[in-house]
Amino acid sequence: MNKELEHSFVEQLQKHQNIVHKVCRLYTNNQDAHNDLFQEITIQLWRAYPKFRGDSKFSTWMYRVGLNTAITLYRKSKRRIQTDDFDAYQFKIKAEEYDSTEEEQLKLLYNAVHQLNDIEKALVFLYLEDKDYREISATLGITEVNARVKMNRVKKKLKTILNP
């Protein structure tokens, strides 16, 4: 593959790397797994890049490859210690004014999202990224109606997890 292509790929990915970090954040629960998944997504993005025609935004294209890798291709390594202790895996929060009750609530919310299944996480991820139902349904391969139905169920499920 030519150098120019490689260069433009790495540059674009470097610019949009937070999208990959965000996918990893939802689908993994420790730092090692985060790094592993990040690497696998990068590999898959690079493999798919020659077919990227630029008819969609690079970031939109990244969502699809990233989620596909997290949901279908990525294999959790056995050597890794599996833990549900999400608290132990937190990135530094930028120094900002934070309401401590809100922070506590957010922590509970992120923990609740971690308890969802892979497909539900994808829905939440796309919702958090402010994607409309048309894009959500196209990314997952389900109808828009089903995407809405599932989203409502996810909302209810989150409520149940938070208030058992």
Next chain:
Amino acid sequence: MDELELLKKDWQRDTIEYPELTYDEIYNMSHAKSSSIVKWIFYISLIEFGIGLLLILLNPKIEGQIEFPKWIEILSYATFPVIAVFVYLFYKNYKNITTTDSVRKLIKTILKTRRTVKNYVLFNLVMAGIFSCVGLYIGYVTTEGGAEKFNASAHFAEYATLGIVIVLITAAIIAFFYGIYYLLYGILLKRLNRNYKELKKLEV
């Protein structure tokens, strides 16, 4: 406020400081070796393909010790075009796997790939079963002094015992290999099957 709305507000505020990867780090990562499920399926199918081919290549050597009937020989040559079809299908399936498809389509393609591997394994097992049955029968009869001598002295009980032993040994061989196959793919595709079921459930 809706829980998800609160989460969205935080998510979009982008308050998390992720490690900023450099150009070189991303470059190296994109050239690293993948450990994706597709790669594993590909490796396993290659091994299975190799074993199948090995069985056929070893066949003439066994033939030297045991004289197989003509139809078995013809059958073993007839397997070559079938294997060629499988090679083509393997190639076509892997070509079709693309990460830019929807999640549902991607899972479907991967599961189709696995089905081809499964059919190939079944084909090999059936062939192994036929060769094993015939080989065991001829092997036993030869040690008893040849087919004519065995047929002349054998009664129903001998035929039945031989038949049962051959079937049991063949079944054990097939079960062993199928067990390994089942276990391997069961573990590998657990997550994929679960996610596919989850998406299918939405259609009901």
